[in-house]
Amino acid sequence: MTGGWAADVLLGGIIALGASVQRLTGMGFALVAVPALVLLLGPAEGVVLANCAAGVISAVGLVDGWREVRPAAMVPLVLAAACTVPAGSWTAARLPEPVLLVGMGVLVSAAVLLVMRGARVPALRGVRGAVAAGAAGGFMNSSAGVGGPAVSLYAVNAGWTVREFVPNAQFYGVVVNAFSVAANGVPRLAPPVWLLAGAxxxxxxxxxxxxxxxxxxxxxxxxVLALALAGGLTTLGKGLWGL
Structure with missing residues (x-):
């Protein structure tokens, strides 16, 4: 449950904003929405709601682009993510809320800065790079709701164009968010709030x-990146304030 009609309206606005930037750019739902959802619902509920919503919006986007998915790159990415999703869920379930908020803020802010810079990392190339990116993304997705930046960095180092990146990122989003929901469960929201989130x-x-x-x-x-960085820093600040 959320904290009343005003909180429900805010929740709907956050989800609508995240969905619009995801549809606009092919990425960004989690980066924009997770910090706000975490501050509104708490780390556990915010992350699992983001996992549910990001999985759905990725599936919608994949309808038109599934033929462009690269299985050779995606198989090691998603298999590695499947191995680390449980570790992310286990870690998040055992950390105090302020520590978890600090961790989420650091992860989001660092990921955004790396994507902004288009960091070139030799270790993120080839099959080894796909495994490393998938493992990092799976852990981050289930613990903090933001697994996309790891795949973005892999795509940068693989030399993918935006046209190539979007359908593959959406495929990754569908699979890894499904893993994360299976590990974390679904958020405890009233049926009207679920309807609002869907709308x-x-x-x-x-x-x-x-x-x-x-x-x-x-x-x-x-x-998108500016909004995500602001959200990450805000989450970090709240966590530090609560320590």
Whole structure:
């Protein structure tokens, strides 16, 4: 449950914003939504709701792009993620909330900064790189709800174009979020809140598609990363305040 109608409206707005940026840029739902959901619902509920919503929005995006998925790259990524998702869930379940908030804030902020820089890491190339990125992404996704940046860094080092990255990232999002939901369970929300979340997800998808025809992709990605960095730093600050 959330904390009343105002919190429910805020929850819907967060999900709609995350869905719109995901549809607009092919990435960003978790980066934008997780810090806000964690602050609104708490770390455990915020992460699992983000896992559910990100999995759905990735599945919707994959409908048109599944033919572009690269199995040779995705198989080691998702298998490695499957191995580390339980470890992420175990870790998150045992940390005090302030420590978990600090960890989430650090992970989100560091991931955003690495993606902004387009970091080149030789270890993130080839099959070995896919395994490393998948393992890191699985752990981060189940513990903090943000597994996408690891795949983004792998794509940068593999030399993928945006056109190549989007369907593969969506495939990864479907599979890894399914693993994470299986490990963490689903959030305890009232049926009306679930309906609100579904409506917000649909509305955000429509808005993102409409904006995609008007907003340059580079500018949209910069906005997503700026919002994500602000959210990560806010989460970090709240965690430090609670220590």
């Amino acid at each position: 917000a997800l649909a509305a955000g998808t429509v808005i993102g598609k409409a904006l995609g025809e008007r907003v340059p992709e580079r500018r949209a990605r910069q906005l």
